[in-house]
Amino acid sequence: MRTTNTLKLVAAIALAMGFTSAQALPPAPVPITATVTVSNDCTIFSGGPSVSFGSYVSGQTTNLDATTNLSATCTSGTPYSIAINGGGHYAAAWAGYRALAGSVSGYLAYGLRVNNQSGAFWGDGTQGGGVYSAVGNGAAQSVIVAARIPSGQTAAGGTYTDLVNATISY
Numbered sequence: 001m002r003t004t005n006t007l008k009l010v011a012a013i014a015l016a017m018g019f020t021s022a023q024a025l026p027p028a029p030v031p032i033t034a035t036v037t038v039s040n041d042c043t044i045f046s047g048g049p050s051v052s053f054g055s056y057v058s059g060q061t062t063n064l065d066a067t068t069n070l071s072a073t074c075t076s077g078t079p080y081s082i083a084i085n086g087g088g089h090y091a092a093a094w095a096g097y098r099a100l101a102g103s104v105s106g107y108l109a110y111g112l113r114v115n116n117q118s119g120a121f122w123g124d125g126t127q128g129g130g131v132y133s134a135v136g137n138g139a140a141q142s143v144i145v146a147a148r149i150p151s152g153q154t155a156a157g158g159t160y161t162d163l164v165n166a167t168i169s170y
Contacts, residue, residue: 042074042136044082044168051147056108056155064149065117070166072143074136080170081131082143083124084112087164096121096129100149100160108153108160113146124167136170 053066074080089099099107113119123129
């Protein structure tokens with residue numbers, strides 16, 4: 001009898017601890033794959049005020065220079081280009097120059113160049129000049145817009161303006 005009671009006691013303890021004679025195997029792991037797609041994206045904004053040349057004296061003998069900058073933020077590894085159109089008074093005969101229109105009459109030619117005054121004329125790829133190209137790194141990347149009114153132009157008094165649009169392609 002002792003043997004039977006001992007076996008019953010061992011079986012009761014084993015069942016209480018979760019053991020059975022035909023122990024079940026744990027279920028196989030189920031793989032879960034996590035995925036995400038990062039879209040290429042770019043934004044552009046002016047990093048400063050509009051180009052302000054200050055004062056120009058009709059027929060002055062020195063160039064009048066000014067700068068501003070543009071900033072692009074693109075997904076890391078995304079190639080992009082920035083174009084600036086010809087503005088409201090572009091004339092192909094002026095070889096890359098745009099024109100500021102006077103409030104009274106006349107025009108003053110001016111140019112926009114990439115990064116500095118010896119850089120390439122900035123254009124839209126069709127109306128004179130080229131575009132600025134780079135590859136995004138995920139952070140804001142700045143590029144200088146170097147502007148110049150060439151010397152020797154005669155102009156009537158008044159305010160001269162033009163509006164150009166910068167566009168980013170990626």
